[in-house]
Amino acid sequence: MRHLRVPNREVEDALLTLRDRGWLATGMRVIPDEDDDYRLVPLDPGAPIEMTNPLDSHQLVQHEGVVDNRVDTDWWNHLALLVDEEEIEAFGEDWPSSHEFISDMMVVRIEPNLDPYSSRIAEAKLRAHPHIRLVLNDEGVQGELRIRKLTPIGARVDGDIITENIPQSACSTRVLVRESGRSIACDPNKAYFSTKLQSERLETLSLSKELRAILGRPINVCDPFCGVGPALSTLLSESELVNHVLASDLNPEAVALLLDNLGRWDRRDYPSEPSPISRIFEDRIVGIADATRLLEDDSLTGRWDLIIVNLPHRTIEFLPSLMPLLELSTPSLVRGRVIVPESEIPGANEEIKRSLPRLLTGFPEPSLRIKRDYSSSLRLCSFEAWISPQQT
Ligand SMILES: C[S@@+](CC[C@H](N)C(=O)[O-])C[C@H]1O[C@@H](n2cnc3c(N)ncnc32)[C@H](O)[C@@H]1O
Secondary structure (H helix, E strand, C coil), X not given: CEEEEEEHHHHHHHHXXXXXXXXXXXXXXXXXXXXXXXXXXXXXXXXXXXXXXCHHHCEEEECCCCECHHHHHHHHHHHHHHCCHHHHHHHHHHCCCCCEEECCEEEECCXXXXXXXXXXXXHHHHHHCCCCCEEEEEEEEECCCCEEEEEEEEEEECCEEECCCCCHHHCCCCEEEEECCEEEEECCCCCCCCHHHHHHHHHHHHHHHHHHHHHCCCEEEEECCCCCCHHHHHHHCCCCCEEEEXXXXXXXXXXXXXXXXXXXXXXXXXXXXXXXXXXEECCEEEEECCHHHHHHCHHHCCCECEEEECCCCCHHHHHHHHHHHECCCCCEEEEEEEEEEHHHHHHHHHHHHHHCCCECCCCCCCCCEEEEECXXXXXXXXEEEEEXXXXX
16 A cells, blocks of 8 residues: 655644645554654555645555554444344454445455444444445456356445345445546446555556666556456546557456546547447557457557556466567566465466566566466466567
């Protein structure tokens, strides 16, 4: 999570300004820096990528966020009014103390043994978080389209908390999320979207700027698993960074949301209905497509400086079919995410290298970095690979 590194004596002022602008993360703590003279102030995901005066004198750093337990006690207090103390103790760590906010919705993961308590969990969460409209139980990402199965377990309707027979009208999951100063339309019931990938997107932004500096021109970006387009949101917010874009996904519902998003980010009129991939503007190729078949269209191959491969359970398998899309007369970049057992990371690194064209000398070789646990044995990792121009 992004933090602002502020000298101790300026923390109060920084907090006032951040609160005033709506840029302070809610429910997270100000934490000490390694240097005792500084504090790390947590930033809301919606805060812009660059700080403005007077906050721009402080350094922006990435640091694991620390939940403010004083806020969280609230939900426990409410739960304690709805569930016996012995029952709370009996289920210990299984109670869902963490959650993800997606605009005015809260997503919680309820362990199967706590299913009978889901209404009470939803009620306690809604009481503890008055700005939340809908609480959804996350039953995991499913199928090729990676859509989460989200079941409404509680809603606020006209100020009342409802956990049974929730009306359809209260269950809409289409929302606008603020991230890095932009709005992203998403509907986690119809297309993959995760607020947890903001730092990944900021890393991609910084790598893209490096690539622009190497090429000495704006870059052409191919995002063939783009979902609703959050990676592009961050890249398009940097002026003169992006030239041509290919944005496609297999899921028509994701493409419908993407078109809505691109219309706002680009300030141009995109079609409202999703259709197979086509050139919508001279510099925008957008639509529904199977990424593994893009190489069959000559007009799409050999053109892209950056390819984003975000289908982590199949990235390694799909990499070879994506390489013909790279522009290979100049240096280029592949940015990917991979799910792999921890013990197999060295083998996966070798397999990635085998799928890539010749690497750019003077840059680190692609190597999977663990970002978080995906399950007890699997790790979610990311990598970047700098590709050399190829001699013909
Ligand atoms: C993990 S999601 C990432 C979405 C988006 N890049 C993001 O960061 O939110 C993977 C996306 O790949 C899409 N997908 C799955 N198989 C695909 C394929 N063969 N071709 C194109 N897209 C595919 C899914 O519909 C999904 O939107």
